[in-house]
Structures are given as structure tokens and as C-alpha cells.
Amino acid sequence: MSQRNSDVSALIATELTCAAENVPFTSGQARACTVREVLDRVGGKWSIGVLVAASHGPVRFTELERHIEGISRRMLTLTLRNLERDGLLHRTVYPTVPPKVEYTATPMALELYESLVALTAWAERHRRAIAEARTRYDAEHAE
Secondary structure, eight states: OHHHHHHHHHHHHHHHTTOOOOOOOHHHHHHHHHHHHHHOOOOOTHHHHHHHHHHHOOOEEEHHHHHTTTTHHHHHHHHHHHHTTTSSEEEEEEOOSEEEEEEEEOOHHHHHHHHHHHHHHHHHHHHHHHHHHHHHHHHHOOO
């Protein structure tokens, strides 16, 4: 095994165990853990929909619930809390009866939104090539 492969294997092993164990890591390992956790959060089933909606301006819980098809109230609540915890959403509670709560994307989330737009554009540009590659792969690996 080459040194590079060995380094990558060690990094992957660190990433897979970082959340499960309470072990002091080097700064590089800690960085890998943080990146992995954030990518897992952002790549979650509901997070992108919430971030896209909030990137267009303040949005209320019920608006998100209507906008994101198939999400349960519980999953929306958990997703909002996690995105707020990661610094991607800001929650504002207005002292009214009934209470009014709005979620807005933070500057960090708006930067992420721009990256998601770029990723979407990339996927659209390469959609046909990816489909063709999958077809070739499936034909070559058919059982």
C-alpha cells in the first residue's frame, strides 16, 4: 500500500470513529471530524430544502412544513435545531400571541447556498455523461 493510500485510510478511520469516541485528536484529525459532521448534516435528506427556503428570506415553521414535501413535524424540528446549532440558521422568536418564530439563513448558510447552486449547475451540465457512465458500468457488471 502506498503512503498516500495509507494516509487516506487512516483519515477515513479517524472520521468514522470521531463522533463515536471521546478521544483527543490532532488538529488535522479534529478538522476531518468537523468536516465530516457538517457534510453529513448538510447532506441530510431535509437540510438542503430548509437551507434553500431560508436563503430566500425569513421563513416560518409552517411555511417550511408546506414547502418541503414529505417532512414530518418532528424531522423538521430536528433539522432546524441542528442547522441552528451548526450556525447555518438564525431563529428569531417574536413576543406575540401566538408566538411567531422565523428562521433566516446566516451569512455562512448563504455562502453554502451559492456552493449548492454551483453544484446543481455542475450536475445539470454532466447529467447525460453520468447517466451514460452508469449504463456502461451496469452493463459491464451485470450478473
